[in-house]
Amino acid sequence: MNNCCTQKETLKAYPPTLHCPANGKLYNKVKRKTILHHLLSPWSFTLHEQGYYFCTDPECGVVYFGQDKTRIAVDDVRTTLWQKTNDAHSFICYCFGVTKSLALSDEGIKDFVKTQTKNALCSCETSNPSGRCCLKDFPTTKNQA
Ligand SMILES: [Zn+2]
Numbered sequence: 001m002n003n004c005c006t007q008k009e010t011l012k013a014y015p016p017t018l019h020c021p022a023n024g025k026l027y028n029k030v031k032r033k034t035i036l037h038h039l040l041s042p043w044s045f046t047l048h049e050q051g052y053y054f055c056t057d058p059e060c061g062v063v064y065f066g067q068d069k070t071r072i073a074v075d076d077v078r079t080t081l082w083q084k085t086n087d088a089h090s091f092i093c094y095c096f097g098v099t100k101s102l103a104l105s106d107e108g109i110k111d112f113v114k115t116q117t118k119n120a121l122c123s124c125e126t127s128n129p130s131g132r133c134c135l136k137d138f139p140t141t142k143n144q145a
Helices: 032-036 101-103 108-118
Strands: 017-019 026-030 053-055 062-066 071-073 092-093
Touching: 032 053, 092 101, 101 108
Parallel strands: none
Antiparallel strands: 017 026, 026 053, 053 062, 062 071
16 A cells, blocks of 8 residues: 555644744744655755744854754755745745735736635645744735835
């Protein structure tokens, strides 16, 4: 019986948040599966059985860190992170390729993404470097003034 695709990574054993070893602020857990989909050369990294976390501070060079204080830096990932750059052409929705400027120019895009998310047609767990749904990252005209 082949059940390799049904084994789910569980994060329950690890603290929900941890301090980034570089800036000392608290960040949320992320799955190893997510990290592997964004590393520049995942075959050259060993991810251990421990909690990993995603640092979103634009001033911090660390993207992911482990409970053992392992650091994965901006240069170690192949994805451009909107959290770490001012580039308006970086993606905020990695599943459907929506940039910040696109989201601002067409509010209907957010509704499209909402619909796909509702129908479980998104792939945030792997496509989004945060491993989470991107909807909260969409800019609103209000906070972009
Ligand atoms: Zn950090």
